[in-house]
Amino acid sequence: QATIRQLFLQHVGQTSPAPLALHITKASGAKMWDANGKEYIDLIGGISVCNVGHCHPKVVEAIKKQADDYLHIMVYGELIESPQVQYAHLLTQYLPLSLNAVFFTASGTEATEGAMKLAKRATGRTQIISFKNSYHGSTQGALSLMGSEYWQQAFRPLLPGVLQLRYNVFEDLENINEQTACVVAETIQAEAGVNVPDKKWMQALRNKCTETGALLVLDEIQCGFGRNGSLWAFEQFNIVPDILLLGKALGGGMPLGAFIADKKLMDCFTNNPVLGHINTFGGHPVCCAAGMAAMQVLVTEKLWETVAEKEQLFKKRLVHPKIKKINRCGLMMALYFEDFNSNKKIIDACIAHGLFTDWFLFAPEALRIVPPLNISNEEIETACKIIWKVLDV
Numbered sequence: 001q002a003t004i005r006q007l008f009l010q011h012v013g014q015t016s017p018a019p020l021a022l023h024i025t026k027a028s029g030a031k032m033w034d035a036n037g038k039e040y041i042d043l044i045g046g047i048s049v050c051n052v053g054h055c056h057p058k059v060v061e062a063i064k065k066q067a068d069d070y071l072h073i074m075v076y077g078e079l080i081e082s083p084q085v086q087y088a089h090l091l092t093q094y095l096p097l098s099l100n101a102v103f104f105t106a107s108g109t110e111a112t113e114g115a116m117k118l119a120k121r122a123t124g125r126t127q128i129i130s131f132k133n134s135y136h137g138s139t140q141g142a143l144s145l146m147g148s149e150y151w152q153q154a155f156r157p158l159l160p161g162v163l164q165l166r167y168n169v170f171e172d173l174e175n176i177n178e179q180t181a182c183v184v185a186e187t188i189q190a191e192a193g194v195n196v197p198d199k200k201w202m203q204a205l206r207n208k209c210t211e212t213g214a215l216l217v218l219d220e221i222q223c224g225f226g227r228n229g230s231l232w233a234f235e236q237f238n239i240v241p242d243i244l245l246l247g248k249a250l251g252g253g254m255p256l257g258a259f260i261a262d263k264k265l266m267d268c269f270t271n272n273p274v275l276g277h278i279n280t281f282g283g284h285p286v287c288c289a290a291g292m293a294a295m296q297v298l299v300t301e302k303l304w305e306t307v308a309e310k311e312q313l314f315k316k317r318l319v320h321p322k323i324k325k326i327n328r329c330g331l332m333m334a335l336y337f338e339d340f341n342s343n344k345k346i347i348d349a350c351i352a353h354g355l356f357t358d359w360f361l362f363a364p365e366a367l368r369i370v371p372p373l374n375i376s377n378e379e380i381e382t383a384c385k386i387i388w389k390v391l392d393v
């Protein structure tokens with residue numbers, strides 16, 4: 001009889017020739033267990049999804065309660081589904097006044113797609129600007145924005161009219177002009193290996209968009225929800241985007257994405273053409289109930305307020321000659337090693353010692369630390385000890 005590992009390799013669509021293929025059977029808080037009962041500290045939380053930890057009891061309770069009432073009933077946007085309405089209301093209470101209308105999707109990349117369409121429809125312009133080493137999703141529109149020839153080349157032709165600029169380079173902002181429908185940027189570039197822009201550059205980007213009438217789309221799919229020490233990363237730059245992209249932690253462990261804008265802007269999708277953007281599962285009631293429960297935990301416990309202290313603890317414990325540098329912004333950190341091969345060996349050894357982590361798309365030489373925000377200090381100490389043990393071999 002085939003093992004589950006063999007069945008996984010044979011029948012589940014694969015994304016790499018050598019998947020980790022760890023069989024995880026349980027996860028709770030910042031820990032996971034495999035089929036042999038081996039425990040792992042999870043340093044990546046589903047890649048910035050589980051900000052309130054795996055299987056938070058409040059999230060699980062909300063899922064069960066909603067599942068008792070109804071699952072899917074109708075395509076997105078037609079019926080009043082209270083989990084959607086309540087979650088949209090909660091989100092907007094914690095956002096600037098101009099971000100008051102939430103369009104729910106089923107994933108992050110769909111949020112990117114929706115925002116690009118909204119910007120084209122609202123401005124009547126066609127050019128879209130993104131940045132080198134950016135990641136906004138894998139569907140064809142989002143892939144067209146991706147700042148990497150390596151991942152784009154096999155899938156051309158992609159969207160025409162996309163211009164890529166260098167992130168955090170002032171002079172490149174001159175390319176934004178009256179033809180630009182929108183500029184899409186991660187507030188903190190994640191897959192670039194945690195690339196934090198200058199505050200002044202972000203503000204110049206905001207100003208240039210305002211001057212030219214281009215919409216500023218900030219992607220906080222990976223960096224939002226408290227990860228950087230404030231609820232939203234853009235707060236740290238004193239700017240407000242025209243459209244905000246959310247995903248990952250938005251669903252509290254369930255699939256959910258959203259693009260958020262001013263109601264007047266969002267209403268463009270209601271006419272010319274009517275049904276300008278539609279989908280079946282966006283804002284699934286169970287996902288909204290779960291996401292809302294997770295956000296309530298986040299805001300009630302003000303989890304972002306503990307982020308700076310935990311970041312410092314990691315920083316203090318991770319001083320080692322083999323660590324070349326640490327890029328960081330709150331609990332979003334990249335430990336840089338010599339090259340991909342040495343990093344991969346370190347990652348594999350960490351996993352063997354019960355510490356779960358991975359690398360970044362555009363920084364394969366860097367190890368990722370994006371744990372649940374409620375990871376304990378004790379778990380951080382243990383995680384750092386494992387990294388030290390691995391590095392000292």
Ligand code: PMP
Nearest residue numbers: 107108109135136137221222247
């Ligand atoms: N934007 C950013 C910054 C991301 O990190 C990701 C996912 N890694 C996405 C968009 C796409 O989200 P999804 O995988 O849910 O489509």
